[in-house]
Amino acid sequence: MFLRTAICAILMSAAFSNMLAPAASGYSTPIEPVAGEWKTWVITSGAQMQTPAPPGAKATKEEINELLSLQSQRTQSALDTVRYWDSGSPSYRWNEIAFKVATDSSASVVTERMLALVNVAIYDAMVAAWHAKYKYNRKRPIEIETKLVPVVPMPLSPSYPSEHAVAAGAASTVLSHLFPNKAGFLADRAEECGRSRLFAGVQFRSDVTAGLQLGREVAALVIERAKKDGTDAKWMGAVPTTPGLWNGTNPAMPEMAKWKTWVLSTGSQLRPAAPPSFDAAAMAEVREAAKNPRAKREAYYWAITSLPKYWNELASLKLFENKLDRNAPQAARVYAILSTAYYDSLIACWDAKYEYWGARPFQFDSEFKPLLTTPNFPGYPSGHAMLSGTAAAILSHLFPTDSEFFNKQAEAAAASRLLGGVHFRVDNEVGLALGRAVASLAIERARKDGSEKSGARSSAR
Numbered sequence: 001m002f003l004r005t006a007i008c009a010i011l012m013s014a015a016f017s018n019m020l021a022p023a024a025s026g027y028s029t030p031i032e033p034v035a036g037e038w039k040t041w042v043i044t045s046g047a048q049m050q051t052p053a054p055p056g057a058k059a060t061k062e063e064i065n066e067l068l069s070l071q072s073q074r075t076q077s078a079l080d081t082v083r084y085w086d087s088g089s090p091s092y093r094w095n096e097i098a099f100k101v102a103t104d105s106s107a108s109v110v111t112e113r114m115l116a117l118v119n120v121a122i123y124d125a126m127v128a129a130w131h132a133k134y135k136y137n138r139k140r141p142i143e144i145e146t147k148l149v150p151v152v153p154m155p156l157s158p159s160y161p162s163e164h165a166v167a168a169g170a171a172s173t174v175l176s177h178l179f180p181n182k183a184g185f186l187a188d189r190a191e192e193c194g195r196s197r198l199f200a201g202v203q204f205r206s207d208v209t210a211g212l213q214l215g216r217e218v219a220a221l222v223i224e225r226a227k228k229d230g231t232d233a234k235w236m237g238a239v240p241t242t243p244g245l246w247n248g249t250n251p252a253m254p255e256m257a258k259w260k261t262w263v264l265s266t267g268s269q270l271r272p273a274a275p276p277s278f279d280a281a282a283m284a285e286v287r288e289a290a291k292n293p294r295a296k297r298e299a300y301y302w303a304i305t306s307l308p309k310y311w312n313e314l315a316s317l318k319l320f321e322n323k324l325d326r327n328a329p330q331a332a333r334v335y336a337i338l339s340t341a342y343y344d345s346l347i348a349c350w351d352a353k354y355e356y357w358g359a360r361p362f363q364f365d366s367e368f369k370p371l372l373t374t375p376n377f378p379g380y381p382s383g384h385a386m387l388s389g390t391a392a393a394i395l396s397h398l399f400p401t402d403s404e405f406f407n408k409q410a411e412a413a414a415a416s417r418l419l420g421g422v423h424f425r426v427d428n429e430v431g432l433a434l435g436r437a438v439a440s441l442a443i444e445r446a447r448k449d450g451s452e453k454s455g456a457r458s459s460a461r
Contacts, residue, residue: 029156030156030157031155031156031157031326031327031328031329032130032157032327032328032329032330032451033134034134034450034453035126035127035130035329035451036127036128036129036130036131036132036133036134036135037127037131037450037453038127038130038329038333038449038450038451039445039448039449039450040123040124040127040128041120041123041124041262041336041340042120042121042124042218042221042222042225043124043127043128043218043221045127045131046127046128046130046131047128047131048128049125049128049131049132049214049217049218051128051129051132051161051210051214052210053136054136054138054159054160054204054206054207054210055204055206059206060144060204063141063204063205063206064141064144064145064148064204066198066205067141067145067148067198067201067204068145068147068148070198070199070201071148071149071201073199074151074199078199079151079199081192081195081196081199082151082152082196082199082200083152084196085164085192085193085196085197086152086196086200087325088316088319088320088325088331089319089324089325089326089327089328089331089332090122090126090163090164090166090167090168090328090331090332091119091122091126091167091171091328091331091332091335092316092319092325092331093193094118094122094167094168094171094172095115095118095119095312095316095335097171097175097186097189098114098115098118098171098175099111099306099309099312101175101179101182101185101186102114102179104182105179105181105182106181107178107179107180107181109178109179110231110253110256110346111306111308111309112308112339112342112343112346112387113226113229113231113259113343114175114178115308115312115335115339115342115343116262116339116340116342116343117174117178117222117223117226118170118171118174118175118339119332119335119336119338119339119340120222120262120336120339120340121170121171121173121174121215121218121219121222122166122167122170122171122215122332122335122336123332123333123335123336124170124218124221124222125166125167125169125170125214125215125218125219126163126166126167126328126329126332127329128166128214128218129161129163129166129211129214130157130329132160132161132210132214133157133158133159133160133161134158136158136160137158138158138159138160138204138207139158139159140154140155140158140159140202140203141159141201141202141203141204142154142201142202148201149201150200150201150202151199151200151201152200152202153326154202155202155326155328157328159202159203159204159207160203160204160206160207160210161207161208161210161211161214162194162197162203162207162208162210162211162212163211163328164193164194164196164197164203164208164211165190165193165194165197165203165207165208165209165210165211165212165215166211166212166214166215167193167215167328167332168189168190168191168193168194168211168212168215169190169211169212169213169214169215169216169219170215170216170218170219170222171190171215171219172186172187172189172190172215173215173216173219173220173223174219174222174223174226177219177223177226190212191212194208194209194211194212195208225260228260229259229260230255230258230259230260231256231259233255233258234255235253235254235255237254237354239251239357240357242357244277244278244359244364245356245357245358245359245378246357246358246359246360246363246377246378246379247359247363248363248376250376251354251376251377251378252375252376252377253350253377254350254354254377256346256347256350257347257350257351257353257354257355258351259347261343261344261347261348262340262341262343262344263340263341263344263438263441263442263445264344264347264348264438264441266351267344267347267348267350267351268348268351268355269348270348270434270437270438270441271348271351271352271355272352272381272430272433272434274356275356275358275380275424275426275427275430276426278359278364278424282364282424282425282426283361283364283365283368285418285424285425286361286368286418286421286424286425287368289418289419289421290370290371290419290421292419294419295371295419295420296371298412298415298416298419298420299371299372299416299417299419299420299421300371300372300420301416302384302412302413302416302417302420303372303416303420307384307387307388307391307413308342308387311338311342311387311388311391311395312335312338312339314391314395314406314409315334315335315338315395315398318334318395318398318399318402319331319334319460322399322460324460329451330451330460333446333449333451333460334398334460337394337398337442337446338391338394338395338398340442341390341391341394341438341439341441341442342387342390342391342394344390344438344442345386345387345389345390345434345435345438345439346383346386346387348386348434348438349381349383349386349387349431349434349435350377352380352381352430352434353377353378353379353380353381353383354377354378356378356380357378358378358379358380358381358427359378359379360374360378360379360422360423361374361379361421361422361423361424362374362421368421369421370420370421370422371419371420371421372420372421372422373422374421374422375422379422379423379424379427380424380426380427380430381427381428381430381431381434382414382417382423382427382428382430382431383431384413384414384416384417384423384428384431385410385413385414385417385423385427385428385429385430385431385432385435386431386432386434386435386438387435388409388410388413388414388432388435389410389414389431389432389433389434389435389436389439390435390436390438390439390442391406391410391435391439392406392407392409392410392436392439393406393407393410393435393436393439393440393443394439394442394443397439397443397446397461398460398461399460400461410432410435411432414428414431414432415428446461
């Protein structure tokens, strides 16, 4: 809850600042002039996507006239829409929309997979957009026509193609694939996002048209990968009958252990050693934890918290705090690094769970009644511990001054599962360690993605 409150406060402050100084950019140097060369995920490079040259002088003059006309039509509703889409980086609203669509849709989509696909599409499209921006170096409208008065800060980057439209085209296309019953809503939001840049007075219509097209083209390649990532496979195995292992019916998604990963070679790459044979001492520790005065509060807090959303919103907050909300490529990079590592951590966790079929406390001692409802899948290692360990390590790398806070949150999420009686301590310890190991590989890749060559202001590492 504190994250949403903090983000709202920052957004209100940013909107007010925009009204006071509409043409101020906040940057003294061009934004990420070499981002078009950064390492990509699905496309071979930023140069792969051949964005056509922007219109010539005659067509640009006509587009200027359109912007002058729209400037006189800035109703309060239009200004509200402009400020909505200008709040945060181009990636920000689409991550927010992704969660909303997933909640409202009847389609069953694993959240971690959705976020990875959406953010890879936005990031790759943004790299391709930056390649085109600095290839063509088209001036922003206000640099050509001084009668234009932008109502948002003018980014210090070339105008063509529109970064907001690029994100809109990429995200809306991927989400429409995942949630086809929401395709109309998503298409409308993408068009609205693009129009907002025209009413804002910071980009031309052809910038928006090219951006939407570029985003959709990159998204199509991401979707092709998604169709082959193994998520349509059916599990053909069987629950083991060996005493001391997890036993139950219809275990949750064992096939997920074989899904295609982003950073790891496979889900089994970092497979941990088998868990120890649980004994009376391990069970006694679970029972003792339940007596902790904070057990109920901590256990329920983390049980009802959507972990993917929690860590995603925390990333958003840190982007605002570090003034990277105006740096479209860096923001897209942060979301992509976090979401791909987080997704891989889930797959690696499921690999270990269904390799070892670790028992849950209530299965070791049938008289034990856990505080929380035990999830219907094996216990070792803990998903809460592993996923939070990955997210905390990724964010600690990107925003090192907050490392202590991130790690405390991960440790609290892990400890809550022992307090709630659904995990043994070793499940949490191995989960945290394995999650951090996944993050280490993701960080190693991030260090070689070319982003550190940029001369623009940047806080994310």
